[in-house]
Amino acid sequence: MPSPSNSLRAARPYLGTLVEISIDADLDVAQLQTAVNAAFSAVARVHQLMSFHDPDSDVSRINRTPAGIPIQIDPATYEVLGCAQRLSQRSQGAFDLTIAKVLVAQGFLPEVDPLPEIALASYRDLALLDAHQVLWQRSGRIDLGGIAKGYAVDCAIDVLQQHGIPHALVNAGGDLRCIGRPQPIHIRHPDDPQQLVAVGWLCDGALATSAGYYAQQPDLQSVAQQMINPIVDPQQQRCLAWQSSISVVAARCMMADALTKVVRLWLDDAAPDRLAQLLADLDAQALLLDQRGLASLGSSDCLRV
């Protein structure tokens, strides 16, 4: 006879946001707690490796190493950089990790060690070598703020699966993924974040949202000082205003998280087909929520209405 299932829900502060884990399994509460602790440890490890602020993180070590010197990094960081680079190539640079200097200049990220030269590096200048080493061909600075939360969610889900948890949801400040039982998902309306919009049921998949309502500030580099958000147009090297809410559904949260930035940049694009094509290639679906309502592009098996 199956034992009654137990559930557990907990939240801890990591990656600059609150990370929430909810699980449900035919296990006793102590076993559930062990699984949740292990999943949070995985998130904490991503936080430690990929923090822009922590001088001992892989990201900080990469950022302070001059061009031409190989840098040994953790396989996890290497995996994220590899995924980011592939997406940079596929999006012709719309996704680019080397935008940290713009975020620093606008005060979204703290000033760290000044670079010895004016850094104009793009993703093409960070070479991924064998044996988990990377090397700047031209000095630059990366920030993983647009991808690490999604990766951390994936890591937490992996750990929960290893602990035999059949039903789980991990939500890192809006970047979320579930396994097992389908989960009803709501998105905050960007014009009034207290209003929630139902988008359907997420089934063994991930959904990440980017929007500007929590993080806008005046543009420090323009006289007009219009409100901008911590999303950078890599080609223009400037922060954009982000009035709408953009969500992406994909199998893995790392991809969903990163793709929200590409969707934002390609929304007003002159070549409309390429966004649809990219989403189709990656089995991803984009949701756009703004004053006009909710719109969808592409389709994903992970989302059912």
Add this chain to the structure above:
Amino acid sequence: MSQRHWTLIPLAVVATGAQATEYLSADQVQQVIFPGAKLTPAPITLSDEQIHHIEQMSGVKVPYKDLKAWKVTGGGWLLIDQVIGKHELITYAVGLNANGSVKQVEIMDYRETYGYAIRTPAWRHQFVGKTSASKVTLNQDIVNISGATLSSQHVTEGVKRLLATYAVALK
């Protein structure tokens, strides 16, 4: 036209009002951070001088004189505190090891506050009279919300303040 591939989905607005989530009670959080340990209540009231010292040390303003604290048999402390952000009110617990280092931080409850700058308060009128095509039931508990990242900066500052409180008042 970049929008020509996008298809409109009927909108189902399901919640008005602030969200609140309770994760752990004060009893539960003791067992989560210090499983099996014996905890003795040891509430603290900080003096003005201590508050000044804590603020200087942490660079964070001390909002309350009173602090909910428990002493762990065999060493360590459990502290329960609250922080108020622009959008949120968070109660959280910090477990300290016997040497004063952080053992664990757990969010106990989270409440939204009314700090938003609503750009177009009239937007919701457009949905009046529309029905939802979504099978998401409207009266069901809202548990999974996706949105822009909410900063945990206030919790981080709170932990910093509690570490200074430990150094000044509990050590």
